[in-house]
Amino acid sequence: MRIEIDSNSGYCFGVEFAIQMAEDELLDGEVLYCLGDIVHNDMEVKRLTDQGLVVISREELPDLKNSRVLIRAHGEPPETYKLAMENNLELIDASCPVVLKLQNRVKHAFDKIQDQKGQIVIYGKQGHAEVIGLTGQTKQEAIVVMEDQDLDKIDYTRPITLFSQTTKSTKGFYRIKELIQQRIAEAKENQNEVEFKANDSICRQVSNREPQLKQFSTLHDVIIFVSGKKSSNGKALYSVCKEQNVRSYFIENEQDLDLSWFNPEDSVGICGATSTPMWLMRQVADFIEFNHTQLVS
Ligand code: SF4
Known part of the structure; x- marks a missing residue:
């Protein structure tokens, strides 16, 4: 079995910047709140909450005072900035440019x-x-x-x-x-x-991936698309794969894989959304690599 991870998949610069900002801010050990999931990927959110990031909802924001709050790549309406002034919130603004x-x-x-x-x-x-x-x-x-x-x-x-x-x-x-x-x-x-x-x-980080993914999907027998279910561009980009290759499957992580999707001689392509971390696609590739022997035996 041959497995290839799409080198064009993975974080766009907006998401990469927001995650880097969160990691830098978390280094000092003080509480950092994040308004909504920093990225539409539960695995990555868990990795960051394990480092101390506290995700709060929009409804919880008015009760928060004198704290640091990260604004994620999606941006916020003017009301959020007004509320931050009123409640003495320090905004760490990672809105994508x-x-x-x-x-x-x-x-x-x-x-x-x-x-x-x-x-x-x-x-x-x-x-x-x-x-x-x-x-x-x-x-x-x-x-x-x-x-x-x-x-x-x-x-x-x-x-x-x-x-x-944009997505x-x-x-x-x-x-x-x-x-x-x-x-x-x-x-x-x-x-x-x-x-x-x-x-x-539409952001070119998303639309430029459509033709690239179209081509990638035709190069392999099976396509494993890794993305959070809440990701808009995940849904859009997966449909591009599915149109090209009927053996395309959407998974959130390796637990969703079904080994019956693969034949021992298959070539497998792994790709994902702009919110899919590269480490997760590697984890999925390693899982398939490790378990494919079951298909042969
Ligand atoms: S607009 Fe969205 S998809 Fe484009 S770079 Fe920014 S965060 Fe990424």
């Missing part, structure tokens, strides 16, 4: 579109931390869409500016863009042209 730039673009577009009663639409997952940070730039007025039925929330007679959560799939974004265009055309009869601006704000 790509997300911060997008927050700025959304805020700028929202301010600009006010006079024409325009709408900001975000293609993303309602309640996802990054989406909360983005809608926070629009006084919660942005319309979040993911499924087709969410498109009913948009008024197609008023200007629309569309953005994407969504490119295919999904362009599909939503097309559906919005269709609905504008349907609503247009007897009306003036409606302004529609679509901004593909």
Whole structure:
């Protein structure tokens, strides 16, 4: 059996930076709170909580005072910064620069579109931390869409500016863009042209991986995709693998592996999301390597 770990998989620079920041801050032994899971990967969260990181929810934040709180790569809405000032919280801000730039673009577009009663639409997952940070730039007025039925929330007679959560799939974004265009055309009869601006704000750390993974998936008989179940880009990137190779399997860690997926002569590719640590993919590779002898015997 041949096993290869995809060298393009593993942390994006945003996640890498946030984890490094957490590790550095934890060195002094003082309590460090983190607002939400630092990364959508339970194994990595456990590794850091074992070092002293304390994960708290958004609901718990208002009760916290005089403490250090890490902001993860997904970014936060303005309310969090305001609350931190009020409660004397020291924010260790590991917001990804790509997300911060997008927050700025959304805020700028929202301010600009006010006079024409325009709408900001975000293609993303309602309640996802990054989406909360983005809608926070629009006084919660942005319309979040993911499924087709969410498109009913948009008024197609008023200007629309569309953005994407950074970790969504490119295919999904362009599909939503097309559906919005269709609905504008349907609503247009007897009306003036409606302004529609679509901004593909998917992070290139995610979209560039799609073609790379497509190719990687065709090079192996079996693909093992390692990711946390809560990871948005994990779901998007796994679907890219599955489309190319029907023998693609999604696992969180080696415990999810089923040896019946493999034949002794198979070539196995291991890959993952932007939130999948390289150590975990190696652990999975070692497990398969160690256990594949059972397939031969
Ligand atoms: S996927 Fe892109 S935007 Fe998201 S944390 Fe990574 S580098 Fe930043």
